[in-house]
Amino acid sequence: MTKEEIENKIQDLPDYLVPEVADYIDFLISKYGSEKEFQEQELTFEWEGELSHLSDKFSSVDLQHKSKEWR
Numbered sequence: 001m002t003k004e005e006i007e008n009k010i011q012d013l014p015d016y017l018v019p020e021v022a023d024y025i026d027f028l029i030s031k032y033g034s035e036k037e038f039q040e041q042e043l044t045f046e047w048e049g050e051l052s053h054l055s056d057k058f059s060s061v062d063l064q065h066k067s068k069e070w071r
Contacts, residue, residue, distance in 0.1 A: 010021055051063075058066070 010018065013021065054063075
């Protein structure tokens, strides 16, 4: 469903229900953040190399197999 389709549905609602829709939208934004906030988050690789101490014990293939066991 597109935003335009949602807007059309809101237009069809009685006026007294529109504040409920607005409250629900505010709830979703507070729970998940807005699209703009999500896009502004910069990805970092601070974790890079954190498992290097395990390279003596496990190969990358070993870790891939272990990760499948953990799922």
